[in-house]
Amino acid sequence: MDNENKKPNRLIDEKSPYLLQHAYNPVDWYPWGYEAFEKARREEKLIFLSIGYSTCHWCHVMERESFEDEEVGDILNRYYVSIKVDREEHPDVDNYYMGVCQALTGSGGWPLTIIMTPDKHPVFAATYLPKEDSYGRPGLKTILLKINELWQKDRERLITTGREIVSSIKKLERTSPGELDPGVIDKAFETLKASYDRKYGGFFGAPKFPMPCTLLFLLGYYDYRKDPEALEMVKNTLKNMYKGGIYDHIGFGLCRYSTDRRWLVPHFEKMLYDNALVCFVCAEVYKITRDEFFKTFALEIIDYVLRNLKNPDGGFYTAEDADSEGEEGRFYTWTPQEIRQVLGDRAGKFMENYNITERGNFEGKNIPNLIGRDLSCKMDEDTRKKLFEYREQRVKPFRDEKILVSGNSLMIASLFRAYGITKNENYRKEAEVALNFILERARGADGRLHVGYRNGIMKARATFDDYSHLLWALLEAYEYTLDTGYLNKAKSLADEMIDLFYDKEAGGFYLTGSDVDHLPARAKDTDDGAVPSGNSVAAFSLARLSRLLFDSGMDELARNQYRVFARRISANPVYHTFFLYSFIYALTGGIEVIIAGERPEKFTNHLIENFFPYAVWAHADSLKEIIPAYENYGKIGSMTAAYVCKNGSCKSPVTTLEEFKEALGFDGHKT
Incomplete structure (x- = not known):
């Protein structure tokens, strides 16, 4: 979208790439914060909350269809206070209102669309909404106008609905303790x-x-x-x-x-x-x-x-x-002609192995893949580099x-x-x-x-x-x-x-x-x-x-x-x-290992190279000054020693790798 002659909204001062992507929308967006909610209270307006993130495909679709649209912008600016949230910048806000959406609709996703009272009590939740009605389902325009009409005619009903939704969410959040059965x-x-x-x-x-x-x-x-x-x-x-x-x-x-x-x-x-x-x-x-x-x-x-x-x-x-250049997957997909141009005589073998066809497997183009092939069909590094260097000349997706x-x-x-x-x-x-x-x-x-x-x-x-x-x-x-x-x-x-x-x-x-x-x-x-x-x-x-x-x-x-x-x-x-x-x-109870001596790597190398998902280890020498319990662990003579406790049972300290493996119960775990 060409922003050269457009006036930015207040999102232009934000750091979030997602918010900056909406800085030239005709919607009078606010970032999440006191100013927006104070305006909604002062003007007695509902809040339109839109949550997404910068690399979300359907967020881009909704922006192009609705938030770049002057008609939608006019409705939102006239009847609502609009807030745009980057879910990754405010994960707590996203989590709360996503819970609302899932409770009300049975599903969730992004973009997340919420309409709520100035007290942040939600009255409507959805994900992506097209601008216009389709297949008997109301679009964004219809929903915005209908809910505003209800706000004007029966405000108390909406306020009560919002309070009841918040109360229900609070009840869902309550936990009743018990013992977790190992079964x-x-x-x-x-x-x-x-x-x-x-x-x-x-x-x-x-x-x-x-x-x-x-x-x-x-x-x-x-x-x-x-x-x-x-x-x-x-x-x-x-x-x-x-x-x-x-x-x-x-x-x-x-x-x-x-x-x-x-x-x-x-x-x-x-x-x-x-x-x-x-x-x-x-x-x-x-x-x-x-x-x-x-x-x-x-x-x-x-x-x-x-x-x-x-x-x-x-x-x-x-x-x-x-997306890149307005199309999902454009950067990653290929035509047979491109493959032939880049690989020459090697193209045929690559196309056979990676399922590249004239018909394509994604909107007339091809996503390279090895489905149905053995991993031995994987391309060599020279082939990959040629394709990679060619692809690098394309317009890259936003980061x-x-x-x-x-x-x-x-x-x-x-x-x-x-x-x-x-x-x-x-x-x-x-x-x-x-x-x-x-x-x-x-x-x-x-x-x-x-x-x-x-x-x-x-x-x-x-x-x-x-x-x-x-x-x-x-x-x-x-x-x-x-x-x-x-x-x-x-x-x-x-x-x-x-x-x-x-x-x-x-x-x-x-x-x-x-x-x-x-x-x-x-x-x-x-x-x-x-x-x-x-x-x-x-x-x-x-x-x-x-x-x-x-x-x-x-x-x-x-x-x-x-x-x-x-x-x-x-x-x-x-x-x-x-x-x-x-x-x-x-x-x-896992495995606990404490090592004492100048060469802890003698034992830690074995721990980090092998599969011990429930093991913890420490070097006693460097911890004695801050944790007195480590004073109890020392070398055996002049040799670095490992003290192993497994499943709540501690074994005698060991000084060789073979003894260490035995103490750990090492069996290789190879399958």
Whole structure:
């Protein structure tokens, strides 16, 4: 859209790329904040709230159809106060109103459309809406006019409706504690097994998402039950994702999801968090199988992230768009003529292997894929580079350059895992640079963590998910570097997290801090979706931290997570797969290793190279001054020693790698 002769609205002063994309709309947009709600109260108008993100295809569609339209702009400006929210800048706002939408309509997604009273009480919720009525369903124009008419004629009815909706949401948020039955772990596995696509991998049919939380749970289940079927489900799913069009075979990196069962046609946007977590899973599967494919998959994802999403000063950008030049997938699709032009004599073999045809498999063009082919058909590196260099001349998709705490934390954890299986020092360095960028740049003048950074600190204060994911990253950083500073930072962050978010009466953590009051209620999120929930990661990370700090109070806090959310988890176990991954840790007690002596890598190398999902380790020598309990651990004579406790039972200290493997119960886990 040509903005040269257009007057910008107040979004022009925002940092969010998504908000800036709407800065020249005829809609008189406000960012989320006091000014908008005060105007709505003063002028007695309803609020039109639109939530999305910069790389969302249907958000772009709704903007082109409605928000760039003068007629829609006139209706909104006359009758409503309009607020535009970037869901990644205000994840708490998005979470709350997405819960409203799901409660009212049974589904959710983006763009999220909410109409609410000046008191932030919702009266209408939907996702994408076309401008005009279609197929007997009202469009945006009709809805805006009808609800405004009701507001003018029967305001009290709408106000009452809004209050009742908020009251209902509050009731849904209430938790009733209980004991979580270990049988829920097997129940979740059986449900996943029943929904598993044995041919193409994945679960629950199309559309298919990567679901890394589910894959991690299955790896945890494999460790817990030694059930080879759990591992096979993960391996087959990863291999079929890699073969499909959801994976970018030319430039690497995974797209958001597949619209079909075979993983062929993706929603082309690429998100940092998806790629980070799938990389993490691949590294763990490699540790079990020693199959080079899984290492390659992980390292190709990292190659993509470091090339396309890396900020030169540190940290990683959020996403790349599905669209370019106004078309979804244009950057990623090919014609046979282009392939012949680039590859010459090699074109025929490539087209046969990657399913390139004259008819095409996506709107007359082709998404390269290896569906139905063996992985041995994968192109050589010279071929890939030729195609990549040609594609680089195209107009590239938009890149969202927000550096978010949560997504970066997940990528940092994945880089450390990749370092563990490769010993590539660059991965460790990139992880530490990104981590220190977040720690230094994402805190405000008052010391409070914010959601992220883009040309300066972003204004929204960090949510609980940001804190819990960052805690996870700090624990990975400590174990993979044994730098005491990271453990100190983890302890400090955990204390701050508990102070800001913990419900001291009922237990569990709120998504918003006690210093944030811009929503009708504080919610507790537990669903493990594209990323694990803050509450499930907190259960896992606080348990790990408690063992490193010898802090029984923190361990009790972690265990209480399963009591507080027992009924939620039991009711829908497959929506709480990372919770169950961490619950296995609580049930088994995991493995604790304390190393004393000058060469801790003698033992830590074995831990980071092999599959020990529920192990924690520490170097006693560097921790004695801050944690007195480590004074009890020393060398055996002049030799570095490892003290191993497994499933609550401690063994005699060992000094050789062979003894260490025996103490761990190492069996290779190879399948």
